[in-house]
Amino acid sequence: MNERAARADILARVRAALRHDPAHAEQRRARLRQTIAMPTEGPRPSLVGDLVGITGASCAIAETGTLMLLSGTRTASTTRLLPETHIAMVAAGRIVADMEEGFALLRHERGEGSKLPRAVNFVSGPSRTSDIEQTVVLGAHGPYRVHLLVVGTTADSPMAA
Numbered sequence: 001m002n003e004r005a006a007r008a009d010i011l012a013r014v015r016a017a018l019r020h021d022p023a024h025a026e027q028r029r030a031r032l033r034q035t036i037a038m039p040t041e042g043p044r045p046s047l048v049g050d051l052v053g054i055t056g057a058s059c060a061i062a063e064t065g066t067l068m069l070l071s072g073t074r075t076a077s078t079t080r081l082l083p084e085t086h087i088a089m090v091a092a093g094r095i096v097a098d099m100e101e102g103f104a105l106l107r108h109e110r111g112e113g114s115k116l117p118r119a120v121n122f123v124s125g126p127s128r129t130s131d132i133e134q135t136v137v138l139g140a141h142g143p144y145r146v147h148l149l150v151v152g153t154t155a156d157s158p159m160a161a
Contacts, residue, residue, distance in 0.1 A: 053083035057090040059105055063098040071119035086143040092152045
């Protein structure tokens with residue numbers, strides 16, 4: 001099999017795995033455009049077919065390389081859990097030393113005794129499991145890939161005041 005045929009074979013296998021039917025591709029694109037164009041309050045809801053989810057992170061924890069992600073009405077968990085790739089953005093001033101500092105930042109911003117977010121998730125990389133036959137599987141309970149974009153400078157720290 002030559003290289004071109006091998007590429008076509010791989011593409012056909014990927015499309016079959018994704019249940020991609022080229023005959024219906026334009027219909028799917030039209031539905032997706034319509035969904036994206038619909039006016040909404042706040043961010044667009046995640047769709048099951050989304051390949052990438054882009055979110056912010058409450059803070060990043062240097063000690064463990066973990067993201068602290070808050071869930072609420074304007075920050076749906078599905079945006080970071082359903083897509084194959086999650087891209088998170090965090091301000092450089094929101095990189096804290098450890099989890100205790102992350103929770104201190106949360107209390108500082110929300111006030112002592114205030115209502116906590118619906119959920120606080122800690123993400124330290126792509127989802128992985130080795131439950132079945134002790135074989136490591138990526139993306140079993142979340143994205144295959146997690147990327148972090150650090151924005152700004154450490155002088156922007158909310159705890160500096």
